[in-house]
Amino acid sequence: MRLALVLLAALAASAPALAQRTVVHCGTLLDPATSMEPMSERTVVIEDGVVREVVAGYTEPGTEAVDLRDATCMPGLIDSHTHLTGESRKDGYIDAFRLTAADRVLQATQYARSTLMAGFTTVRDVGGSEGADYALRDAINHGDLDGPRMFVAGKSLSIPGGHADPTNSYREDIVGVPDETRGVVSGPESAREGVRIAIRRGSDLIKFTATGGVLSLQGDGSGAHFGEDEMRAIVATARERGLTVAAHAHGDEGMQRAVRAGVSSIEHGTYMSDETMRMMREAGVYLVPTITAGKSVADSARIEGYYTPVVTRKSLEVGPRIQDTFRRAYEAGVPIAFGTDAGVFRHGRNAREFVYMEEVGVPFMDALRFATVNAADLLDQEGRLGCLAAGCTADLVAVSGDPLQSAAAMLDVAFVMKDGRVVKREGQFVPLPARPE
Structure with missing residues (x-):
């Protein structure tokens, strides 16, 4: 009997862990990587932080079901030009003599969260100093901080x-x-x-x-x-x-x-x-x-x-x-x-950039393509980021309004998922779970 228990324990230890599965029910899905037309009533099936499939209609709930049937879903957005370790302010030039790298990183943690909450799950950060941008990127990648995925220039x-x-x-x-x-x-x-x-x-x-x-x-x-x-x-x-x-x-x-x-x-x-x-x-x-x-x-x-x-x-x-x-x-x-x-x-x-593009006649789907497919291509991440199809990273954002009617809908992001983890739900930040002791 004891031997059987030992064998069962060994088999359990060697068996692969069950995949973490989530389904997201989207009232409307906008994904320029798949179609330049809106897709209604779609379910995005996610396992272990990756999109496994997108199917028409609403499937049965998986391990976790996210109800966005009254929302417009789209891939996580990419900003190709940010500076997360600084922010303009009146008389800010004195900061070169006042702030240390540690000060900049601490401030940047808030800037990073604000960016993520705005629906931007990836950024191309094109200018930092004193190594603060590297430190911020690495802390986010290690799961120590909430923020967008960063590609940094230093x-x-x-x-x-x-x-x-x-x-x-x-x-x-x-x-x-x-x-x-x-x-x-x-x-x-x-x-x-x-x-x-x-x-x-x-x-x-x-x-x-x-x-x-x-x-x-x-x-x-x-x-x-x-x-x-x-x-x-x-x-x-x-x-x-x-x-x-x-x-x-x-x-x-x-x-x-x-x-x-x-x-x-x-x-x-x-x-x-x-x-x-x-x-x-x-x-x-x-x-x-x-x-x-x-x-x-x-x-x-x-x-x-x-x-x-x-x-x-x-x-x-x-x-x-x-x-x-x-x-x-x-x-x-x-x-x-x-x-x-x-x-x-x-x-x-x-997201104000979407509004300014609309002001000069750019259709929203074109602007969304700039912030997903094109930005991913610039990062050499096409097919991985900026898309919601099988094999894409599970970055997904949703707004309650219709950006096809007004790009101003992008100013109020209600839901954000990054790498398959919900970080904003019903407009509220969802913090990182506590580390196991």
């Missing part, structure tokens, strides 16, 4: 005095002269070293500033930075290690150099010409438009004292142009991946 690469040079306008005897370890490079060999350092630190992609920018303390907001030889060195070094490259760019010449150098995306694209649009379309280079950032910086610049005078001037010049550039690029057939530049404005407001 410190953006910049020329000396460029948009991502952290010492612009500060005294050299106090802040020093930055080198590759701080993301400031000069010449092809230095550019290669900057990429290698970023990879060593754990970057998932590389970002460099191909032109000037808006919120940095440098006077030029759109002029070309980096020679094309330097850009090619960045792209080639990244590709050798399997990483893609994103190019921040407002000015047209910098964009054209970056496209010829082989980048995967142009971020912002404010002064993009028709010729650059043609080049991007032919090369398959994505535009990540960040309309919300453009509108936000222009609004903030109208608040007295919010920015320094030089940043105020650039914000009022550049910000209002981005939405119309996006419209032209969309009409020209440029590949587009959804991205907002969250951090330039308050985190958790990412």
Whole structure:
């Protein structure tokens, strides 16, 4: 008898664990990876964090049934341009001297949760400092924190005095002269070293500033930075290690150099010409438009004292142009991946980008495709993220309204699932379960 019990215990220990099964009943399912038309009355069957099948009608409940029959379901959203370790505020430039990496990580835990609660289960985080973005990504991946899945660039690469040079306008005897370890490079060999350092630190992609920018303390907001030889060195070094490259760019010449150098995306694209649009379309280079950032910086610049005078001037010049550039690029057939530049404005407001796209005539299903299929492709995650079909990661969001009638419905996400775990239900956050002792 004792031997039989031992054998039964051994068999039980060796048997595979039963799969965790959940079914989600969706009144309407929107999934551009499957169809550009809405699908009514669908059941998404999930096992161990992966979609096993999507069937017509409502199946019998599994281990757990989620009733979203009065809601519109869609894949977890992807924001291709965020900065989760910071957030714009009045007089925020002093934070470079006030905040430590630990401070930034603690703040970022709240920014990450706000982003996830807004329905964005994945982000491409394209610029952090002091390693805070790596730490945040890893803590989320380990299950220690709630937040979106992060693909991080680490410190953006910049020329000396460029948009991502952290010492612009500060005294050299106090802040020093930055080198590759701080993301400031000069010449092809230095550019290669900057990429290698970023990879060593754990970057998932590389970002460099191909032109000037808006919120940095440098006077030029759109002029070309980096020679094309330097850009090619960045792209080639990244590709050798399997990483893609994103190019921040407002000015047209910098964009054209970056496209010829082989980048995967142009971020912002404010002064993009028709010729650059043609080049991007032919090369398959994505535009990540960040309309919300453009509108936000222009609004903030109208608040007295919010920015320094030089940043105020650039914000009022550049910000209002981005939405119309996006419209032209969309009409020209440029590949587009959804991205907002969250951090330039308050985190958790990412879905406003859908509203701004709708304002210039973009149908919601196209905008949703930008935030799912296209954004997943940019991350080299097509077929895994941004979809709700067999084999896709079980990221699912739902809204009570109908975004096909008004994109403003996306501003009120009622339900969020990430990796098969419900993290928001009926508008309320569902915290991580306690760890077993």
